[in-house]
Every structure is written in structure tokens, then in C-alpha cells.
Amino acid sequence: MRQLFAIILFIALLILSTVFALNNNQPIVVDYLFAESELALSTLIFWVALIGLVLGVLAMTVVVLKLRVQLKRSRNRLRKAELELNNLRTAPVKDTV
Numbered sequence: 001m002r003q004l005f006a007i008i009l010f011i012a013l014l015i016l017s018t019v020f021a022l023n024n025n026q027p028i029v030v031d032y033l034f035a036e037s038e039l040a041l042s043t044l045i046f047w048v049a050l051i052g053l054v055l056g057v058l059a060m061t062v063v064v065l066k067l068r069v070q071l072k073r074s075r076n077r078l079r080k081a082e083l084e085l086n087n088l089r090t091a092p093v094k095d096t097v
């Protein structure tokens with residue numbers, strides 16, 4: 001069911017983006033730092049959105065990697081603490097009087 005919903009959503013977005021591109025094909029001049037070019041408005045919006053998506057994924061990847069390292073460290077500390085606890089539970093009690 002979830003896969004069917006994803007396919008339907010993808011097809012709907014594809015149709016909407018196609019209609020958007022066909023309705024916004026006016027040429028505009030884009031001035032870069034060292035050059036300029038003429039692009040269709042829909043093409044420019046597509047490339048800007050794609051660059052934003054890539055930058056967002058890169059930023060998210062950095063955060064996810066940091067969290068994975070932190071999780072690995074925490075699991076190692078937990079494993080060591082559990083081993084120490086098990087050793088203390090099985091250690092004989094020394095009676096000092």
C-alpha cells in the first residue's frame with residue numbers, strides 16, 4: 001500500500017512539474033560572476049532546486065555521520081558497563097571485619 005502511494009505521488013509530481021515547465025518556458029538572462037547565459041525559467045528553477053537538494057543532502061549526511069559515530073561510542077561504553085556489571089554480580093563477596 002505504501003509503495004503504491006509513493007508511485008502515485010511520484011506520477012502526480014511528474015505531471016505537475018511537466019505542466020509547470022510547459023507554462024514557464026520564457027527565456028531569461030542569468031548573470032553569473034564571470035559570464036551570463038539565457039535559460040528558460042523552468043530550467044533555471046529546476047537547476048536551483050537540484051543544487052539546493054544536493055546541498056541539503058550533503059549537510060544532512062554530515063550530521064548523520066556525526067550521530068553514527070556518537071552512537072557507536074555510546075554502544076561501546078554501554079557494552080563495557082554491562083560487562084563490568086556482570087563481573088561485579090558474579091564476583092564473590094569479600095567479608096572484611
